[in-house]
Amino acid sequence: MAEKSEVVNFMDYKLTADKVNVWYGNFHALKDISMRIRPNTVTALIGPSGCGKSTFLRLLNRMNDYIEGFRMEGHILIDEKNIYAKRVRVEELRKEVGMVFQKPNPFPKSIYDNVVYGLTIRNVRDKKTLDEACENSLKQAALWDEVKDDLKKSALALSGGQQQRLCIARTLAVKPTIILMDEPASALDPISTAKIEELINELKKYYTIIIVTHNMQQAGRISDRTAFFYLGLLIEYDTTANIFTNPKEEKTQSYITGRFG
Amino acid sequence: MTLFYFEGLKIKEKIIESLLALCGGITVLTTLGILIVLLIESVLFFREVSVVEFVTDTQWTPLFADKHFGILPLVTGTLLTSLIAIIVALPIGLSIAVYLNEYAHPKFRLTIKPVLEILAAIPTVVYGFFALTVVTPALQNIFPSMSGFNALSPGLVMGIMIIPLISSLSEDALYAVPKSLREASYGLGSSRFQTSFKVLVPAASSGIIVSVILAISRAFGETMIVAIAAGQEPNLTFNPLVPIETITTYIVQVSMGDVAQGSLEFRTIFAAGMTLFIFTFILNTITARVKKRYYHKYE
Ligand SMILES: Nc1ncnc2c1ncn2[C@@H]1O[C@H](COP(=O)(O)OP(=O)(O)OP(=O)(O)O)[C@@H](O)[C@H]1O
Ligand SMILES: [Mg+2]
Numbered sequence: 036m037a038e039k040s041e042v043v044n045f046m047d048y049k050l051t052a053d054k055v056n057v058w059y060g061n062f063h064a065l066k067d068i069s070m071r072i073r074p075n076t077v078t079a080l081i082g083p084s085g086c087g088k089s090t091f092l093r094l095l096n097r098m099n100d101y102i103e104g105f106r107m108e109g110h111i112l113i114d115e116k117n118i119y120a121k122r123v124r125v126e127e128l129r130k131e132v133g134m135v136f137q138k139p140n141p142f143p144k145s146i147y148d149n150v151v152y153g154l155t156i157r158n159v160r161d162k163k164t165l166d167e168a169c170e171n172s173l174k175q176a177a178l179w180d181e182v183k184d185d186l187k188k189s190a191l192a193l194s195g196g197q198q199q200r201l202c203i204a205r206t207l208a209v210k211p212t213i214i215l216m217d218e219p220a221s222a223l224d225p226i227s228t229a230k231i232e233e234l235i236n237e238l239k240k241y242y243t244i245i246i247v248t249h250n251m252q253q254a255g256r257i258s259d260r261t262a263f264f265y266l267g268l269l270i271e272y273d274t275t276a277n278i279f280t281n282p283k284e285e286k287t288q289s290y291i292t293g294r295f296g
Numbered sequence: 297m298t299l300f301y302f303e304g305l306k307i308k309e310k311i312i313e314s315l316l317a318l319c320g321g322i323t324v325l326t327t328l329g330i331l332i333v334l335l336i337e338s339v340l341f342f343r344e345v346s347v348v349e350f351v352t353d354t355q356w357t358p359l360f361a362d363k364h365f366g367i368l369p370l371v372t373g374t375l376l377t378s379l380i381a382i383i384v385a386l387p388i389g390l391s392i393a394v395y396l397n398e399y400a401h402p403k404f405r406l407t408i409k410p411v412l413e414i415l416a417a418i419p420t421v422v423y424g425f426f427a428l429t430v431v432t433p434a435l436q437n438i439f440p441s442m443s444g445f446n447a448l449s450p451g452l453v454m455g456i457m458i459i460p461l462i463s464s465l466s467e468d469a470l471y472a473v474p475k476s477l478r479e480a481s482y483g484l485g486s487s488r489f490q491t492s493f494k495v496l497v498p499a500a501s502s503g504i505i506v507s508v509i510l511a512i513s514r515a516f517g518e519t520m521i522v523a524i525a526a527g528q529e530p531n532l533t534f535n536p537l538v539p540i541e542t543i544t545t546y547i548v549q550v551s552m553g554d555v556a557q558g559s560l561e562f563r564t565i566f567a568a569g570m571t572l573f574i575f576t577f578i579l580n581t582i583t584a585r586v587k588k589r590y591y592h593k594y595e
Contacts, residue, residue, distance in 0.1 A: 098483065103402075129485035136483070140476035143499050153484040156494065202480070209484060 049074040049213065049243045050095065055109035057090055059102065064090050066267045068109075072260075074212075077235060077244045079254035079275065082264035083290065088247045091264070092215050095245065096132040097125050113213065130157075133206035137218040139198035141190035141205075146173075146182050149190045149201055153209035168208050176204035177234050196227025203234065214238065216246040220253070232257050251291055255279055263287045334573065337566035344560055350567065356530035356546075358564045359555070365564065367571055369530035373447065373540035374572075377522055378515035380451025380536060381458055385511055388455075389462030390504065394492045396463070397470040409467070412460045420457070424524030427453040432525060439537055445527025448536035454521050458511040465510065469503020470496050502586050509583045513576050519544040543572045 050072040057065035065087045072078050080088040090099065097118065099105045111118050118128050130153075141149050150169045151159075159165060169186065173179040178200040182193070190201055199219060206214060216235075220228040235244060235257050248254050254261055254275065261278040263271045263286070271278060271287045282288045342350070345365045353366025392412070396405045432449040436442050473496050481491040497504065519542075527539025528549055541549075547565045555561045 096483065098479065101482070126485040126487060129483060134479075134483040136476060136479060138476060140474070140480045142477060142480065142495055152481075152494070156484070156486050156490045205480075205484065 047074065048072060049114065050245075051110075051112040051115075052091075052094075053110040053112070055091075055094065055107065055111060057087070057094065057099070057108075058104075058106045060104035064267050065094075068269045070262060070269060070272055072243060072245065074243050075239060075241075076259040077239050077246060077257055079258035079261045080245065080247045080264060081249070081251070081254055081261060081290070082270075084249075086264040087267045088264055089217055092134075092217055092245060092247055095213070095215055096129050096134050098134065100125065130209050131211055132213045132215060133209065133211035135199070135202055135206055135214065135216045135219045138222050139195055139202050141193070141198050141201050143189065143191055145187045146190050146193070146201060147186040150204050150208050152205060157209075172204040172208040173201075175207050175238070176200045177230060177237075178204055194227075196223050196230065199223060199227065199231060200234070203231075207238075211242065213243045213245065216244065218247050218249060221249060228253075251279075251293075263290060265290070334566055334570055337563050338570040341560070341563040341567045345567075354532045356541075358561050359550075359553075365567075366532075367543075367568065369532040370541060370543045370546055370568060371571065372532055372534060373522075373526070373530065374516055374542040374544070374575075376447045376534055376536060376540060377451040377454060377518075377526065377542055378512055380448060381454035381515045381518075382508065382512060384452055384455025385458045385462050386508060389459045389507075389511075390466055390497070392459070392463040393466035393470055393504075394497070396467050398488050398492045398496065409464060412463060414460075415457065416460045418457070420518065420520035421524070423453050423457055424450070424521040427521055427525035442537040443527070443539055445525060445529070445539040446537050447526055447540045450521045450525040451536065453525070454515055454518055457518075457521070458514055461511045461514060462504075462507045465507030466500070466504045469500035469507070472503065473499045502589060505586050506583050509579050509586075513579050516572065516575055516579075517544060519548055523548055543568050 048071045050070075052068055052070045055065055055068040056063070068091060080091060082088055093099045094107065094111060095113075095118075099107070107119065113128075113131065117123070142152060144152070147169055148155075150172050151165045154165060154168055159168075170179065170183075173182065178197060181197060182188070182201075190198065193201060199222075203214075203219075220231045223231065232253065235246070238244060246258065258275045260273065261275045262269060263278065263282075263284075265286055271282060271284045273283070277283075278287060279291055282291065350365055350367055352368075353364050354368055355364035355366050356369045357364045396408065400408070427449045428444075431453055432442070432444060432446065435446075435449055436444075439448075442448070470492075477495055477499055478491060481495040486494065522542045523545040526542065526545065528541045528545055529539040530541045530546070531538060533540065546568055550562065550565045
């Protein structure tokens with residue numbers, strides 16, 4: 036997959052959202068969101084609490100499907116395929132679109148079993164394949180050197196920052212092409228945060244990354260494009276440089292300068 | 297005035313406090329009393345029958361002319377019926393728990409749980425007759441050699457009785473698994489089935505184990521169903537098709553018979569009771585251990 040996206044045709048979009056609306060019961064949570072995302076880029080979603088960032092992110096791997104009262108209109112295309120079409124199997128979709136959550140959530144299993152979980156549920160049994168996947172994913176997530184001697188140790192014994200990198204490794208092991216991250220560093224200390232950011236910069240070569248963050252500096256450091264959400268609306272979506280130095284909308288300006296939210 | 301009011305309140309508080317202490321005291325004293333009687337009578341029993349004979353003799357015939365005091369037949373009877381009950385109740389109870397927790401609509405879950413618990417509220421004597429008059433004849437069609445009294449039929453029925461114990465407690469344990477683990481599993485592309493059995497059940501294993509141990513305790517102590525349908529014949533066997541007797545049914549049999557109080561025959565029931573107590577005590581200890589481990593895990 037990495038090879039495929041090495042040559043970027045600029046007309047090619049990895050992901051397209053077209054006039055997306057979301058309701059939770061009667062509450063209109065996302066209003067007419069349209070957005071295109073190129074492969075091998077990092078897109079930051081910013082905006083005040085409750086504006087719909089997580090809702091939008093979770094649309095992309097259909098994690099909202101389980102919420103009672105959730106309703107969606109519009110289209111979301113990944114590789115030009117409508118992911119809300121009837122024949123789509125969410126299990127397949129989530130192999131393409133991995134997710135890293137706000138709080139590290141390793142399974143109460145060994146480090147090894149955590150990393151290969153996504154493979155074992157797809158009936159990969161071959162020990163050598165699993166070992167390799169485990170090593171590669173942990174290396175990619177910059178955790179290998181710290182845990183290579185204790186792969187049988189419980190994942191819960193790791194520090195918060197290590198757990199989060201383990202969760203990233205677990206996501207990488209199933210070889211997705213898109214990785215969604217919902218405030219992946221907000222529960223971590225500055226050093227672990229820096230490691231995760233470094234990692235995101237590295238992963239960008241192979242994956243398309245969409246990340247929710249409340250940290251403006253972080254958005255500035257790691258993302259190519261930034262989308263500013265406010266009260267369920269996509270107010271502005273542009274290159275990160277433009278959003279932070281030259282926003283077109285007044286609301287964006289006030290938000291990034293810290294006047295609200 | 298105010299002072300007086302406070303005084304009155306204080307006295308009221310004192311009275312309530314003493315009442316509560318009294319209730320607690322009565323419970324503790326009763327338990328102690330039972331234990332002491334059990335101990336004294338057991339000691340008197342073991343003065344006449346050696347412990348070695350008690351645990352190694354393969355026959356239990358205290359009421360016959362040729363007396364044997366080997367508890368083993370009663371123990372195997374108890375273990376056999378309980379084992380059959382758990383073999384029935386664990387898979388069914390756990391499946392129900394998983395279904396309610398991960399598949400069923402929340403409203404359905406809320407209505408079906410109390411309905412299931414009715415199973416536990418049916419008087420055991422009804423279960424006993426159900427075993428004897430419905431299940432045993434039905435099983436005899438499958439196993440023609442099966443006798444009218446046996447371990448299998450009451451074991452199966454006991455299993456049905458303890459299903460809600462397992463399903464309800466296991467469901468609580470599954471429900472308590474952090475939502476974030478569920479999301480992690482779905483996020484990696486697991487189906488509901490995989491999420492249930494590869495993530496939730498292992499994460500809830502301590503709670504599930506506790507539910508199973510409680511169910512075993514319940515099965516060990518169950519009296520009526522086995523008294524009616526198992527045959528009251530001490531039999532050192534693991535064959536589920538022949539009559540057996542459990543510790544509890546033996547105790548009932550002797551307490552209600554015409555054995556003279558204070559005689560050796562009468563004391564056998566205390567020795568048997570002591571054995572049952574030890575079993576239950578061990579199970580309780582395991583439960584306490586598992587619970588302790590469980591609380592450490594999510595800290
Ligand atoms: N399960 C739900 N049921 C009902 N309303 C919900 C649900 N989840 C979110 N909402 C509402 O939808 C809106 C958007 O929520 P969302 O979680 O997407 O916000 P967010 O931008 O991620 O906020 P935060 O920065 O606090 O994480 C909020 O007003 C929230 O109250
Ligand atoms: Mg959010």
